[in-house]
Amino acid sequence: xxxxxxxKIKNIETSRVAYKSLGKDPSRYRLSSESxxxxxxxxxxxxxxxxxxxxxxxxxxESFYSVGTYDLGKIGKKIALTVGEKDEKYEGIxxxxxxxxxxxxxxxxxxxxxxxxxxxxxAMINSETNHILMNIISFNGxxxxxxxxxxxxxxxxxxxxxxxxNTKIIY
Numbered sequence: 001x002x003x004x005x006x007x008k009i010k011n012i013e014t015s016r017v018a019y020k021s022l023g024k025d026p027s028r029y030r031l032s033s034e035s036x037x038x039x040x041x042x043x044x045x046x047x048x049x050x051x052x053x054x055x056x057x058x059x060x061x062e063s064f065y066s067v068g069t070y071d072l073g074k075i076g077k078k079i080a081l082t083v084g085e086k087d088e089k090y091e092g093i094x095x096x097x098x099x100x101x102x103x104x105x106x107x108x109x110x111x112x113x114x115x116x117x118x119x120x121x122x123a124m125i126n127s128e129t130n131h132i133l134m135n136i137i138s139f140n141g142x143x144x145x146x147x148x149x150x151x152x153x154x155x156x157x158x159x160x161x162x163x164x165x166n167t168k169i170i171y
Contacts, residue, residue: 001037001041002041002073003038003041003168004112006034006037006038006041007034007089009037010064010140011033011065011138011139012033012034012037012064012145013031013118014052014139014140015031015033015065015066015137015139015140016031016034017050017139018104018139019031019102020029021041022083022102022104024082024101024102024103024137029099029103030119030137031042031066031116031117032035032060032066032067032068032116032117032119033060033061033063033064033065033066033067035065036057036060037061037122038087040061046074048089048155049125050126050127051159051160052069052125052129052156053069053125054133054136055152055155055156055160056068056069056125058155059134059136059148059151059152059155062148062151063144063148065135065137065138065148066105066116066117066120066137067134067135067136067137067171068114068115068116068134068135068137069119069122069125069132069133069134069135070106070114070119070123070124070125070132070133070134070135071124071125071126071128071129071131071132072104072111072131072132072133072146073128073130073131074113074122074123074124075108075109075110075122075123075133076108076109077109077114078107078108078109079106079107079108079133080105080106080107081104081106081107082104082105082106083103083104083105083127084099084100084101084102084103084104084105084112084115085100085101085152085170087096087101088100088105088112090112090113090120090121090122091120091121091122091130091154092117092118092119092120092121092161093118093120093121093124095118098115098117098120100112100115100116103115103116104116104134104137110122114135116137132158134156136148136149136151136152142169142171146169148166149169153165153167
């Protein structure tokens with residue numbers, strides 16, 4: 001696979017179309033899945049963070065979907081997928097300020113905490129994390145989601161000592 005073929009992968013291509021329909025340039029604000037695949041194709045190593053984050057990245061690489069995993073202890077109870085508004089920003093993990101305008105973003109009672117481009121420092125997984133929320137974001141329906149949800153469960157149970165897992169597809 002080369003750099004040009006990456007943009008033709010179904011799950012990346014449909015996500016880029018979604019970005020364009022929201023008014024966000026997917027070449028300037030890449031999907032996290034696209035960034036990971038490009039990194040691997042270039043022969044660069046992935047960051048090794050911890051088992052949960054590494055599983056997040058593996059699911060993203062296998063599925064070509066953006067995957068966001070958050071520390072449930074750091075986010076509120078009411079979570080929604082919205083679109084970032086003008087002048088909204090947050091501190092992205094290892095990326096500085098992220099311009100959220102026209103990006104699909106997760107939001108709770110406190111504010112925005114995750115996007116399909118880069119997640120926030122506020123909700124990031126660390127060694128103190130005990131409960132997580134993993135989102136696999138599809139802009140092209142759910143035909144493959146159950147496969148990747150099952151794979152994520154298997155990996156989390158086998159490599160991150162997960163014991164209680166609830167899953168659902170939200171439209």
